[in-house]
Amino acid sequence: MHEQDYDQIQVQVSTEYVPDQSSAEAGRYVFAYHVTIENHGKLPAQLLSRHWIITDGNQQVQEVRGEGVIGEKPTIMPGEAYQYSSGTVLQTPVGSMQGSYQMIDATGLKFDADIPVFTLATPRSLH
Template sequence: MKKMEKETKHHIEVEVETRYIESQSLPKEQRFVFSYTVTIRNDGESSARLMNRHWIITDANGKTQEVRGEGVVGEQPQLNPGETFRYTSGTVLDTPVGSMQGSYDMIDAHGNHFDALIPAFSLARPGSLH
C-alpha cells in the first residue's frame, strides 16, 4: 500500500459585518451607501498572501457589478497560520437592499494559488427587511 503525503491544507475564514451609512445616502436619488468590515483569518497550515479580490455586487433590481483588483484597501496582506487581517471598505447601491459575494485569490508559501470564497451577505437599510 502506497503512503500518501499529507497535503498542505488551506483554510481561510472570512467574516463580514455591514453597516448602512445614512449620512452619505440619498434615498430620493436612489443612492444607498454601505460599509462592510471584513475579517480574514488563516486557520490553515501554511502562510498565505491575499493577491487579488473579486466581488459580485447585486442590488434589489438584479443589477450586478463585478469588481476585480489587486489586494484590498491598497494592501496584499500576508497571513501566517492563526493570524487575522481586518479592513473596512464600502459600496453604493441604487436600492436599499442588495447582496455581495466573491473570492480572494490567495497564494501560499509554496507559490500555489487558491481561492478563499466569500459567501453571500446582505446589505440592507434598517427597516428594509422584515
C-alpha cells in the same frame, strides 16, 4: 495538492448602512463592510486580488476585480487574522455581495478563498 486546503481561509463580514452619505431621492445607498480574513491553515497565505459580485434589489449585477484590498496585499500567518473596512454604493436599499480572494501560500500554490454571500440592507427594509 497539499494540506493548505481551500477552506483553511475563512472570511467573515459585518455590514452597516451609512445614512449620512446616502440619499433615497437620488437612489444612492451607501454601505460599509468590515471584513475579517482568518488563516486556519498551517502555512502563511498572501492575498493577491479580489473578485466581488454585487447584486442590488433590482437584480443588477456588478462585478469588481482588483489587486489586493485597500491598497494592501497582506500576508496572513497561520492562526492570525487580517481585518479591513471598505464600502459600496447601491441604487436600492437592499442588495447582496459575495465573491472570492485570490490567495497564494508559502509554497507558491494559488487558490481562491470564498467570501460567503452577505446582505446589505437599510434599517427596517427587511422584515
